[in-house]
Amino acid sequence: MASLRIGATRIALRGLDLPLIADISVERRSQPLGEDADAVPLSRYLDRENLFTVLFSDLALAYIDGALFRDEALAGGATSLLAHLRVDASLAQTTSEKGAFEVGQVEFAQGCVFRSVVDTIADGDDVLLCDDLGDEWADFIGVSTQSNPTMISFYHAKHGNQSLSASAFHESVGQAIKNLGRMSLPADMLPNKLAGWDDRYRNNGVQTDIARIIRGGTPNEISGKLDAVRAAPDVLQRVFIVTSSLSRAQVEGVLAAVAQGTAPTPHFVQLYWLLMSYFSACVEMGVRGYVVCRP
Structure with a gap:
């Protein structure tokens, strides 16, 4: 109480x-x-x-991080929230975040969220780096040097049972917001990062043969690509929370009911404000924020 x-x-x-x-x-x-x-x-x-967050019976109000916010969008159907939700069908089939590991393994296991990021969600990035563990900026860092504009993308991957609870998102949102300042790929920090990426992935005491440089070339080639993208005046920075615990269809159903006058559960209201605070923090840093979830 x-x-x-x-x-x-x-x-x-x-x-x-x-x-x-x-x-x-x-x-x-x-x-x-x-x-x-x-x-x-x-x-x-x-x-x-x-x-702490204080929710009100008036859906337009919330007290978050020591400030009172008013947002009429939730009661109106929250199209602004839906605009930030993307779907990936493979997330409906995942059973873990990273999968199991074996000596000599060369790829993340099928059916884990990490594998979904590599195979489909970040498939447009010609540079993809696994930055998981240690002083991580994200689970994966992607760079698109062939697009116009060029893009830098951070991917934060989480697995969980399907739910509309905010509890599944607190860690991911906190990690994403904490690392927004690193999306410029600070040059003074890259030498140590490149040394770590030029290694094989190790987790749960198992040394695998999974390359942390998933694609993009040699460390020297990647260094040159990162320098070029970082210096581009119109580079687009994007951050993705990739989760198997959220269903866009389920969110749409709740929002449609709210627009018709049905009050959502307090857990959903908390989820809404948590995600909107994440998107708002991204905007303040000039970053585009998204959630990739199951259909």
Whole structure:
């Protein structure tokens, strides 16, 4: 149970009575675990950092990240949301995010979201790099040097059971927004990146033979292509959250019902505002944001 305090300029999270988090505190990483004298209870930290969302019975209103937003689009059918949803049929058949791994394996397994990105979703990129694990900017980075304009694309892949809950998207949205500033492919960071990409993929303690440079040429050739694209005055930057947990048809059904006066569930309203905040953050950075989901 949560309690709020509504002030003149902000809504405060006055209390959060959840037994599961009652003994959880946020500490500084520089201190040994349990020895930070300034440790803050999780509920107080969420309030201080505005890490909570307040939904209203009026679908046009939401309080997110310490600010009140008004958007009439949801009640009207939310065509702006649908414009950012793309479909890929293979996502309806996926059973995992990355699949299983074996020594000597040369491709991501069939039926995983990673394989969908490689085979169909990013098939228009003539450069495709697996940046998963470590200091990752995205699960995959794609570059299209032959298109006009040229394009840089970040792909964040997630798998989950079909759902209209926002919980499946929090991690992906956070990762996507955090890395928007790296979509310019900072030149000073590329040497270390290229060294990592010129290696084979390793996961769950298994060293596979999957090339992290999936296509695009040698490291030197890729370096030249990235330099050329980064310097292009009209380069288009795109970020994709690729998920098997969302169905566009299901979203369309809920939005059609809302337009006819049927109130959506609070979980769907939360999902709507989470995705709209992601698209808005992309716009602020000059990036085009999308979600690729099952039909």
